[in-house]
Amino acid sequence: MSVKQATKILKDLKIVNEATKHLMAGLVMRDRGEGNFLNEFQKAKQLVPSHPGVKYLMNELKNFRNVDVSNIEKSDFNTLIRQGKVLLENRIYDKAAVVFEKAEMLNPKSSIVHYNLGVVYYHQGLFFKALSQLNDALRVRSDHAPSYNMRGLVFFAKNQRKRAISDFSMALSLDNDYWLALNNRGIAYASEGEFEMALKDFSRAIKLKEDYAEAYFNRGLLYQTRANRSDNLKKTEFKKAISDYTKAITLDPDYNKAYCNRGMIYAMEGQFALAISDFDKVIELTPDKADAYYNRGLAYYLSKNILKAKRDFEKAIKIDPEYKKKVPY
Structure with a gap:
């Protein structure tokens, strides 16, 4: 084997490993019912279109995306959960609500169902119903970090920022590397004028997930806000803001x-x-x-x-x- 052939094999293996990394990250995010797990699958597909795991999952997602919610009476619980998550990820909230409500009828004590219904209702602006479902989720499973994170988002939407920060902090106490909760708490801190705390959260979220465009954007917005409030900081903070916005654009054109x-x-x-x-x-x-x-x-x-x-x-x-x-x- 020549050096050139060996180099190509190593390069191909590196690409496959990177694709697998995105695939596994997407599966973890999907199973936790959070984040843009489809983005991770798409990244894997772009790197290795023929990856067998990617092909299987994308085909499964296509089938679930086109689900006819009027014909779900015979669906089993696990199928309903998978269908609901795909509909939720694709922002088809009305269908997702129908699917998860059917799953709730089959298993009214499932923390997964309560959590996902909380997410759906949050996106529909039904905050009272969202809080009720998330409270139920936490009663069933008090160590579920995503439920605290989601309830924090509901509190923030209701302008109850301190309660939101408390829930984001609780999520982080359960999962110290929870980059979504860090980003969300950073937004809440910034809204309270606690810029240094917000900066720490955004920076740590970026350290944990280097391709997280939203965290770069939020940190850039923080720098821009500080620049607008102080002439002494204007030049340096604008420079930092431009750098973060540019990075966000690089990650998401x-x-x-x-x-x-x-x-x-x-x-x-x-x-x-x-x-x-x-x-x-x-x-x-x-x-x-x-x-x-x-x-x-x-x-x-x-x-x-x-x-x-x-x-x-x-x-x-x-x-x-x-x-x-x-x-x-």
């Missing part, structure tokens, strides 16, 4: 909020060409959002390109007439 926030910093720093480039991307991703056209129009206006600024302001006003009050002339 369609992260429109990261483009938007980075564009706003560029505009404030007088780097209008870079700002306009970012706002171009925001408009490409969300062409029906008035603020995207307004922000680009403002960048054009500040760079003395009045004609293009006027066109963007008119587009923003057409989408949302309220923007007429914001036009700077």
Whole structure:
């Protein structure tokens, strides 16, 4: 065997190992009923499309995604759980609710069912029902970190931030490496003005999961907020924010909020060409959002390109007439 052949084999093995790593991470996330486990499966598929585990799971997911909820009476409990999780991951909340409610009828003491119904109701904005299900989940299984994390999200949505922080902390006491809970607690701390605590949580979440785009975005937003509140910190904090937004975009090229926030910093720093480039991307991703056209129009206006600024302001006003009050002339 030549050195070239050996090198290729080692490279192929490394790719397969990386794909398997994403596959296993997705399975763990799916079984815990949390996170974007489909993203992990997709990463594995991109690395090794022929991976047998990926093929099997993607085919299973396709079948469950197209489930007819009017015909689930004969489904067994485990099948319902798997179907419900796929529907939940695909944000088909109405069908997921039907499936999990059927599973609850089969096993009313299942912490898995209560937890997943809590997640579904949370996303449907039914916070009272979500809290009831998550409380039931914790009564059945008091050491279930995801249930504390999810209940924390419900409390945060209800503007009960201290209770949210308490639940995120409880989740972390049960699972010290729970990067989702760290990110969520960081958001709660930031909303309470506890920036140093938030910074520690976002940074640790990133250390635990280096490809976690949302944590980079949230830390960038924290740096941007601190910069806006202090002229002394403005230069250094904006630089850190740009770095984090750029990393978030590298990990998720369609992260429109990261483009938007980075564009706003560029505009404030007088780097209008870079700002306009970012706002171009925001408009490409969300062409029906008035603020995207307004922000680009403002960048054009500040760079003395009045004609293009006027066109963007008119587009923003057409989408949302309220923007007429914001036009700077």
